[in-house]
Amino acid sequence: MTSVTSHLAQAALALPLIGALLAFVLGRRNVVAFVLASVTTAAALGASVWLVLRHLGSGVAQDVTTLDALPLGPTLRVPLQLRDDATSALIVAVVLLVSLTVQLFARWYLYSDPRYRVFASSVALFTGAMVLVVLSNDVLLTLMGWEVMGWCSYLLIGHESERAAARRAAFKAFVVTRLAGAPFIVGLAALAMVAHTTRISDILSTWTHIDGPLRLAVLLGLVCGVLGKSAQLPFSDWLPDAMEGPTPASALIHAATMVAAGTVVLAQFEPLLALEPTARLTLVLVTGVTSLLAALAAFCQFDLKRLLAWSTVSQVALMLLAVGAVPPGDSADAALLHLVGHAFFKSMLFLLLGWLSVVIGSTLASRMSGSLRRLPRTFVPATLGLFTMAGLPPTIAFVSKDAMINDAARSQADGHVEGLIGFIMLFLIVAATAAYSMRAWLILQHRTTLERRGERQVLNDSHVVRDVDIVELLRTSPEVDEHGEEIAAVEEYDEDEVLPRPGVMVRFMMWVLALGGIFGGALALTPLIDIDTRHLNLPMMGATVLLVLASVLVVRIMSLRQLYGDASRRLPRRMTLLATRGFGLDRAYLALARPIVWFAHVVHGTDLRLAAAHDTLPAGMARLGDLADAPHTRRPSTGLSWVVVGVVVASVVGVTLW
Secondary structure: OHHHHHHHHHHHHHHHHHHHHHHHHHOOOHHHHHHHHHHHHHHHHHHHHHHHHHHHHOOOOEEEEOOOOEEOOOOOEEOOEEEEOHHHHHHHHHHHHHHHHHHHHHHHHOOOOOOHHHHHHHHHHHHHHHHHHHHEOEHHHHHHHHHHHHHHHHHHHOOOOOOHHHHHHHHHHHHHHHHHHHHHHHHHHHHHHHHOEOEHHHHHHHHOOOOOHHHHHHHHHHHHHHHHHOOOOOOOOHHHHHHHOOHHHHHHHHHOOHHHHHHHHHHHOHHHHOOOHHHHHHHHHHHHHHHHHHHHHHHHOOEHHHHHHHHHHHHHHHHHHHHHHOOOOOOOHHHHHHHHHHHHHHHHHHHHHHHHHHHHOOOEHHHHOOHHHHOHHHHHHHHHHHHHHHOOOOOHHHHHHHHHHHHHHHHHHOOOHHHHHHHHHHHHHHHHHHHHHHHHHHHHOOOOHHHHHHHHHHHHHOOOOOOHHHHHHHHHOOOEOOOOOEOOOOOOOOHHHHOOOOOHHHHHHHHHHHHHHHHHHHHHHOOOOOOOOOOOOHHHHHHHHHHHHHHHHHHHHHHOOOHHHOHHHHOOHHHHHHHHOHHHHHHHHHHHHHHHHHHHHHHHHHHHHHHHHHHHHHHHHHHHHHHHHOOOOOOOOHHHHHHHHHHHHHHHHHHHHO
């Protein structure tokens, strides 16, 4: 079994990378690039599913070799190993499932894009980098996957590089994540140098015996890098701007890669976080505030795609908060289960919104209102996805949120302040998540303007009729002419048949994601996720359900008699504008960047002046030489001639007398 599982893990990692290379080199035609990228991703998905099934049978974790160990001298060992365990295998399978769905959807969404080849290869490379981070048991491999995801996000967000907004969003994402990633790199380097190895399991065993401010500083560096990559305060503004990228890129970045990678990394270093209450408290406070503010921003967005973006910020903050609030010594599998559920419902919602935007021509709430009624086949999957995100039972989000709340309650009972803060924050986030999920659903299924006008006209025409049954009869009876003869009905077309829609395989994969969100909570009963399901806190579960239902009911009441069924119109206008502008974080970035840019201009100007002076100095010296040489006759002067004669005579006399 050992060799088989090792080969499966290696295949799950290598195949997307091979697909990225082949699609870029050989995919001169879009269809060739699509086949190469999607087939290798599908093969990797098959290997990961097989790996998951084998773990269901045994659950034995093991180390997997990649290449030979990197020789860096006797003081540092770099084994370059992977870690294959049940939870990692599950996450890899979900990442590859989402990536395959994105590849299939992108072929339809970007059918005529001349840069599709680059997009397909970037998605495959992005997927391989995330798989590397999940399976890594070596901080050097983790860093490699971490950085490759950053570069790929730059390419995917700025895919439509002819638009200035896309270029700005890509550059902003790259700079912000690089800035936050500097302490992360320093922290990983410090962990490896002190432990004299890059192997994560050996680093954990070494650093558990090292106490003091150094360990705290290293962990805070890791936390800072994760906050930047996961778009947490004060780095949260780059992720909503990343909506300038194509919808398939948004589905991949927001659902199963990059922003969720921080949760995986911190879960790997949970044994060290358990030893540093300050680092855990910092993580809980920052992510708790981020999640609540992002949930408010999601509730206020005028654009539904940006609503999903801010909801991603909030949901990722929820995962990281759970990592910080877990009782010391316990695993962070509840957060990882929510990561899996988030990948299911968020990727499906992004792709579904992309489908609707192709038909509607916009993602604005005012234009998307009633779009589920226009495309009836999207109603059920959209409803399942939004209700899963809201955390209604028996969805996977309900199970994961309940497990996270239970972990925080046990941590608080043990006297940990981060557990108490996390417990309070989690309840508030559960209510806020249900609120913006319900708001989105009410907008999408709201009656269209045409439907409202039609029903109003029927009521106006029948206001003198007292029997409602007669009104219904009149509305459903066939039309007749002046002779009482039935008028032949004009054949109506099915809008869902003529409007653009993705292929059968894409719709099937979207249904798989939707059903995964509904029934994925059953994963808590398997050996893939380590969650205690034998001691359920039923009163707390009931309280969370009542809280979700109360939040949904409040939003429904707020939506009554509102244009487009938008509950956010009840909020003060100033609040919604502030939230849609990201709470002014973009201005803070500009205020921070202005002095740096000014100093850079000063340095650049000084450098140009010095370079110009260096270039003009030889010419100036040549002109000075010419000026000094001009009065010279190039003939020896009389005085100089007599001096030479005197020297010669003196020499001759001296030699003779000697």
